[in-house]
Amino acid sequence: MHILVIGAAGMVGRKLTARLVSDQGLNGRPVEKMTLVDVIKPDHPDGFNGTVEALEVDVSEPGQAETLIASRPDVIFHLAAIVSGEAELDFEKGYRINLDGTRHLFDAIRLLNGEDGYKPRVVFTSSIAVVGAPLPFPIPDDFHLTPLTSYGTQKAICELLLADYSRRGFFDGIGIRLPTVCIRPGKPNKAASGFFSNILREPLIGQEAVLPVPEDVRHWHTSPRSAVGYLIHGATIDLERIGSRRSLSMPGVSATVGEQIEALRRVAGEKAVRLIRRKPDEMIMKMVAGWAPGFEAKRATELGFTAEQNFDEIIRVHIEDELGGQL
């Protein structure tokens, strides 16, 4: 089996690659080859016995998708995107990478499908940004898509393309609407949503973190481990069961910031909680007000997608996967 990961150098891409290596296969079949692609050259994964091709490629550039697809990978994970904040600041770049890049990929597959019936599984990462305020809680699976950012618009458009290209039989597509990934490993970054991770990750290693919003802010989370789990499951399930609505809101943990902090207290004690410094930020508060508080994710749950049950579990996953299993 040959797997192509586009966006392999990102956090989720690296964890997905590592999981494919440790699983030694996908859907009961051994993985002989992985093609890992990103705008910066992805690292070779440790411990993989098969062939690895690591390429520095921008799929939004004309012709690049065709080249990648020419070797006919069996499964394509398309994770490449620029993030919400950047897509909002640079309108043209957002549409070029997040929309045109995806469309080029889909069209390259369609043309090969027309030649010889090539029909890979395509797992596309969408986002909860496809919905926009006012939002109910929980948000039902069939809630209308009214994105309020260019990023969310681009993801919603790609969901529509994925559904149409799948309906026409060009590939077997599934869209995975990722919750906010928490706890993101690494250093604090400037993403407006970064604080959801920062207020747990930094105190867990004895460092201060800034909380810019009130404790009653509710949001929708999943661990990096579960995010990778959705992608693997999406690559293996029987798509006959999914019907014409190809993009699914994933299960996750809906929690207020206060609930996140209580979980931190239970897992790491009062001394960790004391490292959270309140510093209200009006701009972040305003942005967060339009974000999704949580989804029903009924269809995805019925289809066997799973996530953590609460934030204690999300924190423990972080301790296991990032901190060697202990504080």
Added chain:
Amino acid sequence: MHILVIGAAGMVGRKLTARLVSDQGLNGRPVEKMTLVDVIKPDHPDGFNGTVEALEVDVSEPGQAETLIASRPDVIFHLAAIVSGEAELDFEKGYRINLDGTRHLFDAIRLLNGEDGYKPRVVFTSSIAVVGAPLPFPIPDDFHLTPLTSYGTQKAICELLLADYSRRGFFDGIGIRLPTVCIRPGKPNKAASGFFSNILREPLIGQEAVLPVPEDVRHWHTSPRSAVGYLIHGATIDLERIGSRRSLSMPGVSATVGEQIEALRRVAGEKAVRLIRRKPDEMIMKMVAGWAPGFEAKRATELGFTAEQNFDEIIRVHIEDELGGQL
């Protein structure tokens, strides 16, 4: 005021142009210039005192939209599209005309907006094909978009673009989801939906028509006159009231084929009804089963969009507008 109509040679485009001429203006302002554009050269309208530019242009070709927009029209009606059946048969043409053509237009406006703040009203014709079965009756305004055709996918994508470009302030956009236009004037055509018009239009002039579906088939209709009315109203209403959801399901008449026939009987008598010949067509029956039975259209109604109340009225509009007012 300068008005640009893209898709001016089509049935709705011609009626819109005629209405603008007979109104002698738009929103209380005189129309000095009309630019009429289509892939075949539109006719000059009768009785217009201002300047008319009639152009044979395909806006999906690179650079054409920029040229059209360079004269900075105040209002742009974008009606150009290839129809559902053709978009399904010719995948690439459908995406090129219905998606890329619209995006080129929107981008041409965006670039001028960046130069000097040019910000026209853009009235985009969408379609009830943006929703797909299973459908409730009536379909609420916030029903999720799950198009089951490439045409519906292209319209839904353009609705998302319209909303994002409007949100960013590049133009003032409004999307009008047209019901099936009935009674379409002219000759019977090969569109799968053609029979809805044929079974009324042909008997009204003493000719036979074929009915390929059972009488309990329910669908969603509006007259050509009301369709033009939506576009005019969409060009003039205060868009502050519309919020972030820029595309509206229009009011219309929900009727079964049996109810259409009863209306024909009331207006034109039994002899007209006797000209309808039943000839079941499995393929058309299957297609029609997925079509919209009717919409709530609550938001559009609150915003002042209006339609006929029943099919008697739709037939009378046809007699007035197409048959000189009498049978």
